[in-house]
Amino acid sequence: xxxxxxxxxxxxxxxxxxxxxxxxxxxxxxxxxxxxxxxxxxxxxxxxxxxxxxxxxxxxxxxxxxxxxxxxxxxxxxxxxxxxxxxxxxxxxxxxxxxxxxxxxxxxxxxxxxxxxxxxxxxxxxxxxxxxxxxxxxxxxxxxxxxxxxxxxxxxxxxxxxxxxxxxxxxxxxxxxxxxxxxxxxxxxxxxxxxxxxxxxxxxxxxxxxxxxxxxxxxxxxxxxxxxxxxxxxxxxxxx
Amino acid sequence: xxxxxxxxxxxxxxxxxxxxxxxxxxxxxxxxxxxxxxxxxxxxxxxxxxxxxxxxxxxxxxxxxxxxxxxxxxxxxxxxxxxxxxxxxxxxxxxxxxxxxxxxxxxxxxxxxxxxxxxxxxxxxxxxxxxxxxxxxxxxxxxxxxxxxxxxxxxxxxxxxxxxxxxxxxxxxxxxxxxxxxxxxxxxxxxxxxxxxxxxxxxxxxxxxxxxxxxxxxxxxxxxxxxxxxxxxxxxxxxxxxxxxxxxxxxxxxxxxxxxxxxxxxxxxxxxxxxxxxxxxxxxxxxxxxxxxxxxxxxxxxxxxxxxxxxxxxxxx
Numbered sequence: 287x288x289x290x291x292x293x294x295x296x297x298x299x300x301x302x303x304x305x306x307x308x309x310x311x312x313x314x315x316x317x318x319x320x321x322x323x324x325x326x327x328x329x330x331x332x333x334x335x336x337x338x339x340x341x342x343x344x345x346x347x348x349x350x351x352x353x354x355x356x357x358x359x360x361x362x363x364x365x366x367x368x369x370x371x372x373x374x375x376x377x378x379x380x381x382x383x384x385x386x387x388x389x390x391x392x393x394x395x396x397x398x399x400x401x402x403x404x405x406x407x408x409x410x411x412x413x414x415x416x417x418x419x420x421x422x423x424x425x426x427x428x429x430x431x432x433x434x435x436x437x438x439x440x441x442x443x444x445x446x447x448x449x450x451x452x453x454x455x456x457x458x459x460x461x462x463x464x465x466x467x468x469x470x471x472x473x474x475x476x477x478x479x480x481x482x483x484x485x486x487x488x489x490x491x492x493x494x495x496x497x498x499x500x501x502x503x504x505x506x507x508x509x510x511x512x513x514x515x516x517x518x519x520x521x522x523x524x525x526x
Numbered sequence: 527x528x529x530x531x532x533x534x535x536x537x538x539x540x541x542x543x544x545x546x547x548x549x550x551x552x553x554x555x556x557x558x559x560x561x562x563x564x565x566x567x568x569x570x571x572x573x574x575x576x577x578x579x580x581x582x583x584x585x586x587x588x589x590x591x592x593x594x595x596x597x598x599x600x601x602x603x604x605x606x607x608x609x610x611x612x613x614x615x616x617x618x619x620x621x622x623x624x625x626x627x628x629x630x631x632x633x634x635x636x637x638x639x640x641x642x643x644x645x646x647x648x649x650x651x652x653x654x655x656x657x658x659x660x661x662x663x664x665x666x667x668x669x670x671x672x673x674x675x676x677x678x679x680x681x682x683x684x685x686x687x688x689x690x691x692x693x694x695x696x697x698x699x700x701x702x703x704x705x706x707x708x709x710x711x712x713x714x715x716x717x718x719x720x721x722x723x724x725x726x727x728x729x730x731x732x733x734x735x736x737x738x739x740x741x742x743x744x745x746x747x748x749x750x751x752x753x754x755x756x757x758x759x760x761x762x763x764x765x766x767x768x769x770x771x772x773x774x775x776x777x778x779x780x781x782x783x784x785x786x787x788x789x790x791x792x793x794x795x796x797x798x799x800x801x802x803x804x805x806x807x808x809x810x811x812x813x814x815x816x817x818x819x820x821x822x823x824x825x826x827x828x829x830x831x832x833x834x835x836x837x838x839x840x841x842x843x
Binding site for chain 2: 289300303304366367373374376377524525526
């Protein structure tokens with residue numbers, strides 16, 4: 287586990303030295319600020335974070351997080367550092383977990399910045415701390431899943447652009463399209479699968495303040511599944 | 527230190543390494559020599575646990591590269607061909623990171639850094655980001671990374687490629703020094719380099735080992751087949767016929783030059799035909815102004831064995 291910590295530290299450090307990470311941070315804060323400022327922080331609106339979280343954050347993160355995860359493995363493939371990394375005494379699992387953790391720590395900084403909004407809102411009305419904690423549990427689980435998906439596609443190509451495009455597409459499908467697609471399919475197993483895959487409907491209960499174990503399990507298992515795929519993808523590379 | 531048995535690696539239909547076996551004993555620098563695309567990098571990647579082999583086995587420092595991969599990795603220092611490094615990291619930071627991955631404690635890393643900074647002349651740019659360094663400096667950082675955990679075996683893939691002549695000389699010097707403490711396997715397609723730095727050479731061509739031995743042994747083996755060159759004055763046709771008639775002669779090349787006839791004779795390896803040539807010229811009364819055995823170089827040997835192997839490989843396909 288020492289190696290996971292070492293690798294996570296390196297990834298987190300690499301974010302602070304990369305212009306892309308700062309651009310992503312700025313983009314995230316700008317779009318979240320816009321959504322909050324125009325959607326919530328206006329006279330006559332309800333003083334709650336509900337609109338921001340229910341509609342906007344899910345969309346913004348689906349676009350922003352793939353840009354953070356795209357370089358994680360694909361850059362190692364492009365520069366060739368994968369060769370020094372995978373000939374050091376570290377396992378594929380440690381590499382994947384280390385990179386996941388590094389990106390997740392950067393994500394924590396991103397969502398910590400959102401705490402500004404409840405701080406502003408409390409001047410206009412009471413902010414329920416339990417609800418806020420529920421929002422943040424949802425955000426942590428959502429971010430973990432998005433990062434795992436991005437990490438997987440980052441391991442598939444040495445071109446970051448390909449990694450980011452595939453992550454966007456899959457996240458968009460999982461987040462927005464699967465519910466719509468479910469409507470088009472006749473009732474049956476496929477419909478159930480599509481409905482269950484909808485990240486947004488799983489996330490909604492957290493926004494409403496319901497902590498349902500079902501949703502927690504959904505996020506944890508899909509995240510674990512994508513991390514597992516990434517490990518297998520790296521192991522496969524050795525044989526090619 | 528390194529044992530390779532019947533190692534084969536295929537990439538789809540392409541046979542990169544074809545059933546090779548060799549041993550490297552403890553200590554000294556062993557050169558792994560071959561033309562580009564001969565299978566050097568593939569073999570090295572198997573030994574450094576980057577690729578698994580298709581069949582056969584290999585062990586490094588007493589551990590199997592496939593089943594005891596982690597034990598091998600802890601005992602090997604590996605410098606890949608293109609010296610891949612993280613451009614955004616600073617040299618010191620990078621070396622600390624690599625040391626941590628190998629499980630070295632902070633005091634161990636500080637001590638190791640002090641040692642490699644001195645050995646690889648890193649002190650002037652230890653605080654600079656790797657992305658700002660020249661090719662030669664990066665090469666030294668890569669080498670420092672490979673030796674910082676004091677590995678039993680050092681595997682260096684084309685360590686002097688892309689360096690300027692001064693850096694090449696310094697690097698070769700360093701490698702020779704390292705050979706006193708570590709077992710070094712060095713791949714190269716530059717013959718001169720191997721001749722200068724290595725105590726033993728393994729020549730690989732088209733995925734097979736075609737020769738191995740010290741540079742001197744290889745030269746001796748080749749010079750057994752050396753040419754004898756003579757220059758005499760006389761009728762060209764008769765000289766050619768006379769030379770061909772000598773015992774053990776396999777091939778004769780004749781060329782005229784300002785009235786002198788130059789004869790190059792390939793004879794059977796265990797026959798020295800110089801004396802016969804002298805007798806021939808004196809019995810016919812042809813003036814003889816030069817008679818010598820052409821010294822073989824390792825380069826000639828290399829060109830010949832690799833060309834032979836390439837031809838054999840083509841015929842088999």
